[in-house]
Amino acid sequence: MMKRFGKLLLATAISAAMVFTASGNVFAEDTIRFGVAGAHSGDLASYGLPTVKAAEMVIEAANAKGGVLGKKVELLVEDDVCKPEVATNTATKLTSQGVHVVLGHICSGATKSALGIYKDKKIITMSPSATNPALTQSGDYPNFYRTIAPDDAQAHLEVDFAINTLGLKKLAVLHDKGDYGKGLAEFAKQFIKDGGKAEVVLYEGVTPGAVDYSAVVQKIKRAKADGVIFGGYHPEASKIVMQMRKKKIKIPFISDDGVKDDTFIKVAGKYAEGVYATGPRDTTGNPLAQAAIEGHKTKYGKEPGAFFLNAYSAALALLNAIEKAGSTNYDAISKALRTEFVETPLGKIRFDDRGDAIGIGFSMYQVKDGQYAELK
Amino acid sequence: MDFEYFFELLLGGLTRGSIYALIALGYTMVYGIIELINFAHGEIYMIGAFTALIIANVLTMMGLNHVAVLLLATVIAVIYSAAYGFTIEKIAYKPLRHAPRLSPLISAIGMSIFLQNYVLLAQTSDFLPFPSLIPEFDFMEPISHIISSAEMVILVTTAVTMVLLTVLIKFTKIGKAMRATAQDRSMAMLVGINVNRVISITFVIGSSLAALGGVLIASHIGMINFYIGFIAGIKAFTAAVLGGIGSIPGAVIGSLVLGCTESFATGYVSSDYEDVFAFALLVLILIFRPSGILGRSTTQKV
Numbered sequence: 001m002m003k004r005f006g007k008l009l010l011a012t013a014i015s016a017a018m019v020f021t022a023s024g025n026v027f028a029e030d031t032i033r034f035g036v037a038g039a040h041s042g043d044l045a046s047y048g049l050p051t052v053k054a055a056e057m058v059i060e061a062a063n064a065k066g067g068v069l070g071k072k073v074e075l076l077v078e079d080d081v082c083k084p085e086v087a088t089n090t091a092t093k094l095t096s097q098g099v100h101v102v103l104g105h106i107c108s109g110a111t112k113s114a115l116g117i118y119k120d121k122k123i124i125t126m127s128p129s130a131t132n133p134a135l136t137q138s139g140d141y142p143n144f145y146r147t148i149a150p151d152d153a154q155a156h157l158e159v160d161f162a163i164n165t166l167g168l169k170k171l172a173v174l175h176d177k178g179d180y181g182k183g184l185a186e187f188a189k190q191f192i193k194d195g196g197k198a199e200v201v202l203y204e205g206v207t208p209g210a211v212d213y214s215a216v217v218q219k220i221k222r223a224k225a226d227g228v229i230f231g232g233y234h235p236e237a238s239k240i241v242m243q244m245r246k247k248k249i250k251i252p253f254i255s256d257d258g259v260k261d262d263t264f265i266k267v268a269g270k271y272a273e274g275v276y277a278t279g280p281r282d283t284t285g286n287p288l289a290q291a292a293i294e295g296h297k298t299k300y301g302k303e304p305g306a307f308f309l310n311a312y313s314a315a316l317a318l319l320n321a322i323e324k325a326g327s328t329n330y331d332a333i334s335k336a337l338r339t340e341f342v343e344t345p346l347g348k349i350r351f352d353d354r355g356d357a358i359g360i361g362f363s364m365y366q367v368k369d370g371q372y373a374e375l376k
Numbered sequence: 377m378d379f380e381y382f383f384e385l386l387l388g389g390l391t392r393g394s395i396y397a398l399i400a401l402g403y404t405m406v407y408g409i410i411e412l413i414n415f416a417h418g419e420i421y422m423i424g425a426f427t428a429l430i431i432a433n434v435l436t437m438m439g440l441n442h443v444a445v446l447l448l449a450t451v452i453a454v455i456y457s458a459a460y461g462f463t464i465e466k467i468a469y470k471p472l473r474h475a476p477r478l479s480p481l482i483s484a485i486g487m488s489i490f491l492q493n494y495v496l497l498a499q500t501s502d503f504l505p506f507p508s509l510i511p512e513f514d515f516m517e518p519i520s521h522i523i524s525s526a527e528m529v530i531l532v533t534t535a536v537t538m539v540l541l542t543v544l545i546k547f548t549k550i551g552k553a554m555r556a557t558a559q560d561r562s563m564a565m566l567v568g569i570n571v572n573r574v575i576s577i578t579f580v581i582g583s584s585l586a587a588l589g590g591v592l593i594a595s596h597i598g599m600i601n602f603y604i605g606f607i608a609g610i611k612a613f614t615a616a617v618l619g620g621i622g623s624i625p626g627a628v629i630g631s632l633v634l635g636c637t638e639s640f641a642t643g644y645v646s647s648d649y650e651d652v653f654a655f656a657l658l659v660l661i662l663i664f665r666p667s668g669i670l671g672r673s674t675t676q677k678v
Contacts, residue, residue: 177648205648209607211395212597214388214527215642215650222381235503235599242598246512246524267505267599 031074032067032328034059034318035094035123037104037114039082047306048106051128052077054304054311055103057295058319068323080105084113091117099123100328101318103311108132115141122330124337126318128310133187136354143330145337145351147314147344148307149361154256154278155187155231157362161276162227162254163198165364172202172225174216174240176232184231184256201225208236217243220251230255234264238272245271252276260365260372272370278362281347282374283309289345313344313360317351384522385643386636391527391596393635394534397628398589399612400619401541402461402582404627407616408558409578410473412480416464416487417586418609419495420457422602424587425594426495428453429506436507446509450591454584461583462576470572488606495602502601509595526596533592537585538628545624550577558622614654618661620671629669633657 036055038048059073067073078094080087087110094102095117102118102125105111111130118125119141126145127135133152135144162168171192175185182205192200201223206216217240220228228244228251230237237259244253253275260279265272283289292312296304318333320342325332337351341359349359365372399421406414432449440448468487472480510526545551556564557574565571593608594600611634619630634654641653661669 204646207647207650209603210638210650211392211593211608211611212388213647214391215385215639216647218381218384218388219643219647235601238503238599239597246526263502267503269505269598271598 031072032069032322033074033076033097033099034315035097035099035102035104036075036077037080037087037090037094037102038106039110040077040079042081044082044107047129048079048082048104050305050308051103051106051311053296053300054128054292054308055315057292057299058312058315062319068319069326073319080110080114082107082110084109087111087114088117090114095121095123101126101322101333103128103314103318105130106307108135111135111144115144119143124318124321124330124333126314128314129307136356139354141355142334145314145317145355145357147310147317147346147349147357147360150356151183152187153356153361155184155229156191157278157364158184158229158254158256158276159188159191159195161364162229162252163192163195166227166252168227168252169198170201170223170225170227171198172220172223172228173200173204174202174228174230174232175205176208176236177205178208178232180258181230181232181256185229188229188231206232206236206240208232213240213243214247216240217247217249220244221247221249225251227252227254230259232256233258234261234267237275238264238268241268241275242271254278257362262372265367265370265372272367275367276375277365277367277372279365279372281361281363283346286345286347288343292345309345313346313349313357316344317342317349317357380522381643385639387523387527387531388643389636389639390632391530391635392639393615393632394530395589395593395608396612396615396635397534397631398537398585398592399608400616400627400631401624402586403613403616404619404621404624405554405578405582408622408624409554409575410469410480410561411477412469413484413613413621414464414469414579414582415481415484415609415613416468416491417582418605418607418612419488419491420461420464420583420605421586421590421608421612422495422600422605423460423491424453424457424583424590425506425600425604426499426602427456427587428509428591428594429504429600432507432509442509442511445507446511446595449509450588453591454587457587457590458580458584461579461586465576465579470575488609492602492606499602503599504601506594506598506600508598509591530592530596533588537588541581541585541624544581550574554578611654614658618658618668620665620668623668623670626668626670633669 036052038051039045040048059075062068062073076097076099078090080090087105091114102123105114106129108130111127124143128147130146131148131151133150173185173189175181189200189203192198202225206213237255241253255277257279260277289309293304321333321336324336324340341348341350346360349357352358364375366375402417406412428449431452432445435445435448464487468483469480472483510529513525553569553574556569557571561571615631615634616627618634619626637657638650638654642650
């Protein structure tokens, strides 16, 4: 009984709110209201404040050029202290102020609790820092985007590379039984299954520090795998690769940023040649990134903090999408985010169907002549 | 195909078992003589590998050929580690010879931690590449992808070492003295055996074997760090208990059984369960044969 009453109440509240925003939108076309939410006080403020600065800089620059769609962009900043229970209030406050888009939130937990509110009011939300995979992958939040790679992005890139670039069909997925390595391996296994183009012929954890891995290596051979995806760190990876190569198993070996480490090349030596590993994309050479950081230094007199470039890129992507959409209509912005590329400090990006940025995050590297070289 | 797979796993298991055996012999001999579990023994294996690495790098820089590097590095590593074993006994165990049995055990654990940290500080915590000292060459086609040259060298070296050790203990004067000391230390002293010397020699032999194991496996695997002795030591100790601690053939059989169990568990079940099977085997053996596979009454050791 209580449950039904609760649902009824919720439905009423939502419909009431919808009426409110709808009416809000009708007489609020004079400015574009740009919400920024995140931790701006408390112990996690250092994660949230750079986002505010990034939004200020992007909006200032946009307004200096005459605004977006001929309208000034107005910045509305709300603090959520990275607490899920505060974040719902923050979201409610921003929506009641009639924001068109929201940059934030910062923490995955707070983002998740706030997203439902934005979703009900059809407000695009873009986080510079929430990496929890489920935020985009669950499909629960079609209004959510992010300019940071989710935790499973590496596994996704590895699988995509193995299947679509290298054309592998039978993959052995190994891990080191640790949180990081096993997590990635589980994602990789799932992606291979979901993709349907290749199969997992072996899925196993190796024991770190074991005297040798010859039995596992023989298993790879017996499973007739044509590629290995390994989740974990470089000591185990180099042992496996060396034993594989010594047993004349020349299939590709693909791993993660726990292996994209110079120690790996040093230890595995000539056997490291040709090994693939994902690692964070190098954007320090990007002129937009350099300009954004320089701009921050001149404006605020110090180095930007955490997720600054991600936030800067998100703000650019949001304004660009509104410009390209020609309106602040939810569907039009959604379409623009997914179809229009935009130049950002993180590179040229657009968003996939789930809301993750394409062209952000990790790159595939390969060991060539004793060094990791980024594959374009 | 399946037979081939079986043989590959078997050979992998025997190779791994051989390394365990080289280390396990040190545990079992020391236990046989003074009833002490020398927990610092795994560190001797690690020090052997580190010494060989340093020597091999120096010799390679001097431009010596491959075989010379292998032999010299092995010999120097073995001598150097034997000196370590000798010194450890003198510092950590001899003063405690008449102390309660728990004291030398704690001293052994302390020694193990000390040596790990000493190598960590003196060298590095990173993994270091170890040159493949054992030359790589291919056998004829069906054999070549079942066994590599390194595995062959490890198996043969271990087998030869076992034979030499058996000869030493069965037929030489010092071997007799060792057996006598193991049987009854005070009686051996009464008939004029220098017990302290026998104990020292036992440590020297055990350490040499562990160092040999360290050099061989490091060359096979291609990498070492300061922590490798811990896990290898625990496994070898398990193998010694499995075979019956105090018994030399027991240590060898226990090691080979353990190595093969791990290899088959990985090959036919999953490497997730490698350690589960290894230790389940230990528990089973200890339930049904509390003294180990070849363990006999405590009066007959070594």
